[in-house]
Amino acid sequence: MANLDGLPLSRKQILSIAASAHARTTIWSGAVRSGKTIASLVAFLIQVSQAPPSGLVLICGRTLQTIERNILEPMQDPALFGAVADLVHHTRGAPTATILGRTVHLIGASDARAEGRLRGLTACLALLDEGTLVPEGFFNQLLARLSVPGAKCLITTNPDGPGHWLRKNFILRSADLGIAHFHFTLDDNPALDPAYVAAIKAEYVGLFYRRFVLGEWCMAEGAIYDMWDADQHVVDTVPPIWKWLAAGVDYGTTNPLHGVLVGMDASQTLYVASEYRYDSKEHRRSLTDTEYSAAFGRWLARYRQDNMPSTVAGVRPETVVVDPSASSFIQQLWRDGWSPTAANNAVADGIRTVSTLLAGGKLKVHRSCRALIDEFPSYSWDETKALRGEDVPIKVEDHGLDALRYAVHTTEASWRLPHMADPLQWRRAPDGLDLATVPL
Template sequence: MLSDLYTPKQLDTFRFAVNNDYFMLINHGAKRTGKTVLDNDLFLYELRRIKKIAAAQGVENPQYILAGADLGALNRNVLIELSNKYGIEFHFDKFNRFKLFGVQVCCFGHSKINDLGRIRGMTAYGAYINEGTMAKQEVFDEIKSRCSGNGARMLIDTNPDNPEHWLKKDFIDKADGKTIKAVQYRLDDNTFLSERYKQNMKETTPSGMFYDRNINGMWVMGEGAVYRDFNAKMHYISREELQKVNFVKYIVGVDWGYEHFGAIVLLGKDDKGCYYLIREIARQFEEIDFWLEQAQKIKAEYGNIPFYCDSARPEYVKKFKQNGLRAINANKAVLSGIERVAQLYKQNGLRIVDDVERFRDEIYMYVWNEKTGEPVKQFDDVQDAIRYAVYTDENHGGISILK
């Protein structure tokens, strides 16, 4: 029974897809709602369908575009999932192409403008675009223009972004239910997830924009304070209480500055996975020698721990390395990093020693820019350094080092 395979929302979308001659089907909305699962299956359906169309036209080797943010993401989100589910083995040639059901599937990244040149010139019988909001608009438009084979269709899945995003304005908002079909998913639409899981996701997702996007599938901008779940009564900790914590790891985040504040933050991680801001050094109008001196003091006290640095000043990172520091370019993914820090506040997994100064100045002034969808570039220096440390620590695989 199809109802054993798909949720009611997925099943409605599947029935539409196999019974209508649309051009673009956009499944968008909250995470973990089955958008990609459905599109992966429809991708296989589309390959069989266009093979029949092409054969009737005498086209022996029809081409199809499969695009993701990059080839690694495409492999994780689509190909490995299909291999695990159906046991399909994909055999690539040197041009990142594979044959399936008699169709030549051409794999591309879509998040960089240099992906554009790889797509030009081909005739495709369709396209499947994974993580649509991550695509460069020019690359997306080129893929669309390549879908000129008879009966070509496009499958797109994506999580929400800001409501001014071109995918939302130019396609989702213009969906007519015929040429363009857009289907929005909320977490509660996934009836295969347990109520316990859904409740846990709701309780641990940061308030505001992240909740609206990740739980309700809404295309919204952030407004007000970035860290809406920060609670001074809950998240500050005294030096005395800090002495009782069993730390298993120390890391440092570095945000370079001059006219605006530069910041070095030392964080400890306890045996339960909770982070603590132990020390902040935030100053204006200081040269690299000052920051090097501060970093070396931390190394002398805590050992050769990692310094996750803002990559905007590569000469500073290089100088740290030349002087024996474990300086590493930070993972600066803005929204993903902010979401992780916000989640830690929501779960009481990040505590701040209460004698900080610059952090106190920033935390309630660190707000969203409603035009760009990112934080305002003010009162963000210590906040950025914390984000660099936490997010890179969790996405870099560094070694735990005790003092």
């Protein structure tokens, strides 16, 4: 075995890299920032250098953008891979990359139709990023396309619900199927700063702590925001706001339209300062997009911030974050001089963002936002869908919470705490990696 002294790799990472040289399928699952991705990248680069000349080399993920962010950009980082990074070439948006002189095809799999992109091809090597996020049909088709003798499939994933097909059909049957499976927790990554580990453990709570710190496959059940405490999170006064981040809008015609105004103070605490709600069922009249936009503008123009002179009224947030399905309302806001943004509607990710802020005491709600406050205690996971491996909230009385999730999650880059500014900092290695020292 080659000398690995000084490499930022744990024993588990080294074992997984070595095992991937012999197993047809290798799965790295577990916590965020636990070292599973860097191990899979090292294994992939080794396999690319040894791949048979026949058959395609593939990198698959939910979208081309996530493949670029999670796979290609780290491989092009000389702080991680030293001189090897110079042998990874990709033009952003292109469907192929050149890695160690080999053409690599990049395939996004955001929906069931993605399976068709694999039909007819023959592959010798595939790296699948975030396996739980691609459709089951795509995954099965991918395995079927790896028909070249000695073909290999490398898979990384964060855990999901215990009923997820990847866990039931492959991970739990790994011994029978000859799959090399390695489970990682946050403590398995030797390259992490202890202060960073402590911060991550403090920020994640409940379901997300079990999944993203402990790496458990656990079911979403019960209250979603079980850390919500009205005594702690509801305030009578909003301090001076340093930045008005956004007004989040959950659009409705038969359902209520709900808007929330979110700002950040000098301590980087987020405040829901005011809400706007129009329920057509209560008023017995639906509003047009033009009327909604005008009412929305009046709401923001009339808002008076605490501790400001009575003559000072009105706020203009940096953006208006709108339910992405409300395209006509977004267009109306543009016509009326606002700067609307279609919300990032990744539900589970958005819930995790809000949960982290609540648990850390970094999200407060003004007492005047009565409808939003009433929604927090009853917001729950759909346990029927959780049994099928789906993390989905029960869609009842959630309009204010959706608006809040849109505003907070979509503007994350504007308020994210400094120690989370570099999502790749856990991967940094001062001397890079020398693939020649990794045992095969």
